[in-house]
Amino acid sequence: MAKKSAKRNGNNPPEKVFRIGFITASVFGHEIETDEGPITVRSVNVQKRYKDGDDVKYTSSFNLAELPQAVRVLQMAQGYVERAEAEIILN
Numbered sequence: 001m002a003k004k005s006a007k008r009n010g011n012n013p014p015e016k017v018f019r020i021g022f023i024t025a026s027v028f029g030h031e032i033e034t035d036e037g038p039i040t041v042r043s044v045n046v047q048k049r050y051k052d053g054d055d056v057k058y059t060s061s062f063n064l065a066e067l068p069q070a071v072r073v074l075q076m077a078q079g080y081v082e083r084a085e086a087e088i089i090l091n
Helices: 064-090
Strands: 003-007 016-020 023-034 037-052 055-059
Antiparallel strands (some): 003 023
16 A cells, blocks of 8 residues: 555644643544545644743653653553544444
8 A cells, every 4th residue: 555645734633632631642633645545544742731931831751750641641542543543444
């Protein structure tokens, strides 16, 4: 199955977001064209939200106490992507 092209939109909102405290995992779907037709591939972005004065900022750096939350939101995102991929295979 050869990939022909990817359609990307700079303002592509996440398909699903998992949040525990200030840690989030966002799942993004990207449609690509293949020899068999279009399919959706997914990627996951994990980040932490924090305040710097009055500004809200985001980082992908976690301390030891935050790692269990990061692991859990990634597990939740993994389950979502696995279910979505299984639906594609079954259809």
